[in-house]
Amino acid sequence: MVEQGLIRAAQAGDRDALITLLREIEGHVYKTAFYILHNEQDALDASQEALIRVYTKIGSYEEKAQFKTWVQRIVTNICIDKFRRTKPTVSIDEHEMVFPDTHNVEREVLSGYLAEDIREAIDQLPEHHRTVIVLRYLQDFSYNEIADSLDLPLNTVKSYLFRARQQLQNRLQEYQKGGVSG
Numbered sequence: 001m002v003e004q005g006l007i008r009a010a011q012a013g014d015r016d017a018l019i020t021l022l023r024e025i026e027g028h029v030y031k032t033a034f035y036i037l038h039n040e041q042d043a044l045d046a047s048q049e050a051l052i053r054v055y056t057k058i059g060s061y062e063e064k065a066q067f068k069t070w071v072q073r074i075v076t077n078i079c080i081d082k083f084r085r086t087k088p089t090v091s092i093d094e095h096e097m098v099f100p101d102t103h104n105v106e107r108e109v110l111s112g113y114l115a116e117d118i119r120e121a122i123d124q125l126p127e128h129h130r131t132v133i134v135l136r137y138l139q140d141f142s143y144n145e146i147a148d149s150l151d152l153p154l155n156t157v158k159s160y161l162f163r164a165r166q167q168l169q170n171r172l173q174e175y176q177k178g179g180v181s182g
Contacts, residue, residue, distance in 0.1 A: 007021065011058055065148050072149040080127065117172060133161070
């Protein structure tokens with residue numbers, strides 16, 4: 001994700017290196033924030049707060065953990081704090097669907113429904129399960145990286161992922177049967 005030389009230069013006070021570093025991580029930071037908070041504006045706010053924290057705390061980063069793990073811990077903690085401060089709200093977004101002529105429209109529609117069902121099922125997971133699912137499957141973190149990011153024992157991460165996958169599987173089976181209305 002990021003070169004160690006760039007990190008060291010940023011820690012030494014090289015402003016250009018720090019800005020380059022922030023630009024390299026901003027997409028990952030936003031993606032995590034969005035998947036945890038499920039709201040564009042909240043994700044932008046949390047991302048900005050996380051990037052500012054990285055900017056101000058880069059000197060305290062130690063190479064004990066990977067840089068992406070350190071950044072992920074910052075953004076995840078900010079999102080969890082933000083999530084706890086605000087009550088979740090339901091938002092209905094209008095999406096325009098455009099289907100190219102070269103694709104099978106039925107497959108596209110079914111794929112869209114499946115993606116929406118998965119998003120809904122993830123949204124309904126308890127906070128700690130949702131967070132590990134986002135880190136594992138959307139951010140492609142290893143179990144050890146998740147444990148480091150969330151400051152949890154490895155076995156707890158494995159347990160959370162196991163339970164979250166079970167809950168997702170059950171929820172998606174209910175959606176297929178038409179038993180859940182959202």
